[in-house]
Amino acid sequence: MGLKIGIVCYPFVGGSGIVATELGKILAERGHEIHFISSSMPFRLRKIYSHIFYHQVEVNAYSVFQYPPYDIQLACKIAEVASREKLDILHAHYAIPHAVCAIVAKSMADHDFKIVTTLHGTDITVLGADPSLKRAIKMGIEGSDFVTAVSRSLAEETDVLIRPEKNIAVVYNFVNEKIFTRVDASHLKDEFGIRPEEKVIIHVSNFRRVKRVPDVVKAFSLIAEKIPAKLLLVGDGPEMPVVGRLVKELGIGDKILFLGRQENLEELYSISDLQLLASEKESFGLAILEGMACGVPCIATRIGGIPEVIDDGRTGYLCECGNVAEMAERAVYLLTHPSIREQFVQAGLETVSTRFSSEKIVKEYEAIYLQLVNGG
Numbered sequence: 533m534g535l536k537i538g539i540v541c542y543p544f545v546g547g548s549g550i551v552a553t554e555l556g557k558i559l560a561e562r563g564h565e566i567h568f569i570s571s572s573m574p575f576r577l578r579k580i581y582s583h584i585f586y587h588q589v590e591v592n593a594y595s596v597f598q599y600p601p602y603d604i605q606l607a608c609k610i611a612e613v614a615s616r617e618k619l620d621i622l623h624a625h626y627a628i629p630h631a632v633c634a635i636v637a638k639s640m641a642d643h644d645f646k647i648v649t650t651l652h653g654t655d656i657t658v659l660g661a662d663p664s665l666k667r668a669i670k671m672g673i674e675g676s677d678f679v680t681a682v683s684r685s686l687a688e689e690t691d692v693l694i695r696p697e698k699n700i701a702v703v704y705n706f707v708n709e710k711i712f713t714r715v716d717a718s719h720l721k722d723e724f725g726i727r728p729e730e731k732v733i734i735h736v737s738n739f740r741r742v743k744r745v746p747d748v749v750k751a752f753s754l755i756a757e758k759i760p761a762k763l764l765l766v767g768d769g770p771e772m773p774v775v776g777r778l779v780k781e782l783g784i785g786d787k788i789l790f791l792g793r794q795e796n797l798e799e800l801y802s803i804s805d806l807q808l809l810a811s812e813k814e815s816f817g818l819a820i821l822e823g824m825a826c827g828v829p830c831i832a833t834r835i836g837g838i839p840e841v842i843d844d845g846r847t848g849y850l851c852e853c854g855n856v857a858e859m860a861e862r863a864v865y866l867l868t869h870p871s872i873r874e875q876f877v878q879a880g881l882e883t884v885s886t887r888f889s890s891e892k893i894v895k896e897y898e899a900i901y902l903q904l905v906n907g908g
């Protein structure tokens with residue numbers, strides 16, 4: 533039975549928006565009708581899909597208010613779409629503001645629907661630690677009909693920080709294998725001036741402080757002392773000036789490509805040998821999975837949900853947060869032992885297809901929706 537599902541997410545670049553968008557696309561392929569409700573078009577929803585609709589939340593700045601009432605306008609839009617389209621499910625990605633807005637919308641709408649909320653991390657690990665927001669997060673969780681977290685670690689952390697009277701199920705993130713697969717992008721190496729003997733290391737993030745991009749640069753600097761290598765820095769964000777200064781101080785500007793925000797990441801992964809992620813908070817680390825699906829093992833920090841994604845010593849390596857020497861040592865080992873790296877690549881591809889495939893995970897969400905709609 534095809535369901536009518538509303539999806540509320542942050543549409544801009546970021547793991548939660550990507551997961552929400554890919555989920556909507558695959559659900560539509562499976563015969564459901566999808567309604568994205570967001571402030572702008574989700575960035576991976578580039579073309580027209582017959583079963584996917586997009587409803588824009590208008591954010592008006594009224595001179596009488598100091599701040600535009602975005603959350604209220606989102607709640608009104610959800611209520612309007614749910615009533616008109618007779619939504620069965622509203623899937624909110626993030627407890628605040630989205631789950632809270634969905635709850636407000638439900639009380640305003642003249643059609644009843646079930647609320648599924650997915651916790652992605654920042655809503656709990658950062659906002660959940662703010663006492664002024666805790667109550668709202670708890671209300672968003674407890675007022676939802678079903679709550680999921682993208683890793684066991686995040687589910688446990690939510691229990692500790694928020695103490696909700698609600699079970700939180702783990703539904704892992706997934707990767708759209710139709711997009712994330714190794715492609716022939718070797719021409720890019722020439723275009724970027726990467727020599728054949730140079731290993732390519734990639735880091736992809738939004739350059740927020742929690743990502744500790746300076747650690748990536750420091751680890752790379754140690755790696756580059758041992759082997760010829762280039763670092764692709766993909767993304768942009770508040771830490772970019774700090775990163776730029778560090779690169780200058782270390783005198784490695786000629787080995788680093790600042791690529792900014794990019795869309796066709798599979799091409800960049802396809803020319804990469806290794807990924808580095810040095811975050812101090814990460815509920816899952818979607819970039820690890822996207823890289824793995826393109827045959828790129830990752831060395832990352834042993835924090836949050838990352839150990840649930842990387843099998844240490846089999847699909848990648850885990851290092852203590854801040855230990856750049858350990859990260860560099862592991863990287864040099866993997867990059868100078870091609871047969872071991874290849875074993876990691878194969879084990880990573882298998883992990884993607886068995887534990888994190890789109891089919892497996894989308895079916896898990898589908899089962900939750902059906903259970904709710906059928907009164908389970």
Ligand code: GMT
Nearest residue numbers: 546547548652653813814815816817818
């Ligand atoms: O990490 C970010 O800064 C972005 C944030 C988001 O909203 O996309 O990422 C969170 O959700 C992703 C998708 O579930 C996870 O892969 C990221 O690990 C998580 N970020 C954090 O926990 C810091």
